[in-house]
Amino acid sequence: MAAQQWVSALDGIYPTQWNYPDYYDIKFKSNLQGKDWIYGTWLDEDSVRRCVAYREGGKWVPLPITIAASGLSKAKDIVMWGDTLLIGGQFGPAFSDLDTSQTYVSSMLKWWNDSLWSNPYFSYVEKIDVLGDSILIWAGYASPTDTLGYLVFKHDTLPWQNVGNPVHPTESWGDFGAFADLQIHNGQIYTINNGSPANDSSGWKGIVRWDGTQWHPYPYGMWGGWARANCFEFYQGDMYMGGSFSVASHPNNPGTGIAKWDGTQWTNMGGGVGNFVEDMFVHNNLLFSKLGGPGYFADAPISYFAAWDGHQWCGTPGNFARPPISFGFANDTLFCTFNEQITTIGTDTVTHMNYFVGDYVNGPNSVCSTYNLGSPEPYSATSLGFYPNPTSGVFMLIMHNAPLTALHVYDVNGRLLVSQEYQSNTHEITLDIGYLPSGLYVVKAISGQTILTDKLIIMH
Numbered sequence: 001m002a003a004q005q006w007v008s009a010l011d012g013i014y015p016t017q018w019n020y021p022d023y024y025d026i027k028f029k030s031n032l033q034g035k036d037w038i039y040g041t042w043l044d045e046d047s048v049r050r051c052v053a054y055r056e057g058g059k060w061v062p063l064p065i066t067i068a069a070s071g072l073s074k075a076k077d078i079v080m081w082g083d084t085l086l087i088g089g090q091f092g093p094a095f096s097d098l099d100t101s102q103t104y105v106s107s108m109l110k111w112w113n114d115s116l117w118s119n120p121y122f123s124y125v126e127k128i129d130v131l132g133d134s135i136l137i138w139a140g141y142a143s144p145t146d147t148l149g150y151l152v153f154k155h156d157t158l159p160w161q162n163v164g165n166p167v168h169p170t171e172s173w174g175d176f177g178a179f180a181d182l183q184i185h186n187g188q189i190y191t192i193n194n195g196s197p198a199n200d201s202s203g204w205k206g207i208v209r210w211d212g213t214q215w216h217p218y219p220y221g222m223w224g225g226w227a228r229a230n231c232f233e234f235y236q237g238d239m240y241m242g243g244s245f246s247v248a249s250h251p252n253n254p255g256t257g258i259a260k261w262d263g264t265q266w267t268n269m270g271g272g273v274g275n276f277v278e279d280m281f282v283h284n285n286l287l288f289s290k291l292g293g294p295g296y297f298a299d300a301p302i303s304y305f306a307a308w309d310g311h312q313w314c315g316t317p318g319n320f321a322r323p324p325i326s327f328g329f330a331n332d333t334l335f336c337t338f339n340e341q342i343t344t345i346g347t348d349t350v351t352h353m354n355y356f357v358g359d360y361v362n363g364p365n366s367v368c369s370t371y372n373l374g375s376p377e378p379y380s381a382t383s384l385g386f387y388p389n390p391t392s393g394v395f396m397l398i399m400h401n402a403p404l405t406a407l408h409v410y411d412v413n414g415r416l417l418v419s420q421e422y423q424s425n426t427h428e429i430t431l432d433i434g435y436l437p438s439g440l441y442v443v444k445a446i447s448g449q450t451i452l453t454d455k456l457i458i459m460h
Helices: none
Strands: 005-008 025-032 035-043 049-056 059-062 065-067 074-081 084-091 094-096 106-112 115-119 122-131 134-141 149-154 182-185 188-193 206-210 215-217 229-235 238-243 258-261 277-283 286-291 305-308 313-315 326-330 333-337 343-345 348-350 353-357 394-398 406-411 416-421 428-432 439-447 450-458
Touching (some): 005 348, 025 074, 025 326, 035 326, 049 065, 049 074, 049 084, 084 134, 106 122, 122 182, 182 229, 188 229, 206 238, 229 277, 238 277
Antiparallel strands (some): 025 035, 035 074, 049 059, 065 094, 074 084, 084 106, 122 134, 134 149, 188 206, 206 215, 238 258, 277 286, 326 333, 333 353, 406 416, 406 439
């Protein structure tokens, strides 16, 4: 049987990095100009601070660009524009190792023919993409204020042009404003906006689309003060959104941690996840998702990241001592990074960067969620939800629109296992049914003549 384990990947990286997250931050980009890349900020094997490197000969080879020893100086995205590598972020300053050229405080570096240029016009650049011969960036202006996020075009001969702020017109930018996820799909621009009021059915909270003239929100938005989108991805013709929303916090939300837009509506797909979704990407026809904390993928006990194939989640469980910062692929091998110099994943001792030996998704130690669990469940303003789900037995139920008068729990064979009645004006309950064995259950919440039904997973 082939080995299934995590192995240190500090080839080309200094063994000891900064502990503070902003001083060590690596992300992955696969198959850019035929190479696999990392970008962010770290110390290379010679203890020189770098921002971009590619995988070659079994190690990370940095571009000869040295960046300043500051927590704010880092690469936040990279993309090819013709034969030029664009590096967006926040730099101050950056130096070329090949000559005496130096950039001062800047937001975008350009690497072409072993030469370094910069563009200092923006205070920072979070995301970059290319549409034809134009560069599209998600950035903040350096002057007169950097309190607003903007999307801007740049043609190769024209100055920067603002194409409009995607934030809800009545809200200011910030933690609930436009998040830095930016993609071009079928010639249109997509980004994230979280800046609408907590209970807003207009759709201005989640994904927004630019058609070349104006922004269009996706109904029906998200509900609750802490509900927000963190990332999105296009997969098998549908758009997936990951974030901190859940049907437990508000039944009008489009899912629990992850939802799918099928062209007409949001669906609560895959049985939901046990924590908020922080990052997503597509690799080898699989949708990989990373949780922002320990949790589950539907009814599968997979820690932190798993792959969705359209029907179920699969991955190799690991007892992570610390949460990973990021994950991605290089040469079809799964990598992950940690702030800590040494940590553990189960019985494996790992370091700042590690790769998985074996098949993480379909290997002998992998597990999968129940096939087609929770698929597709259309969004509904009267849907029922719990938190957490899956649960070890204790869960919370919130009824926002009507009081709860009775609650029934059934097994998959339809046998009534739990029956509770409640007094009027009961909108929130906490129930402990941990004495029931692990498995899938059906919960019916009754409010007068209305019966709401949903699935609950118990995992011990």
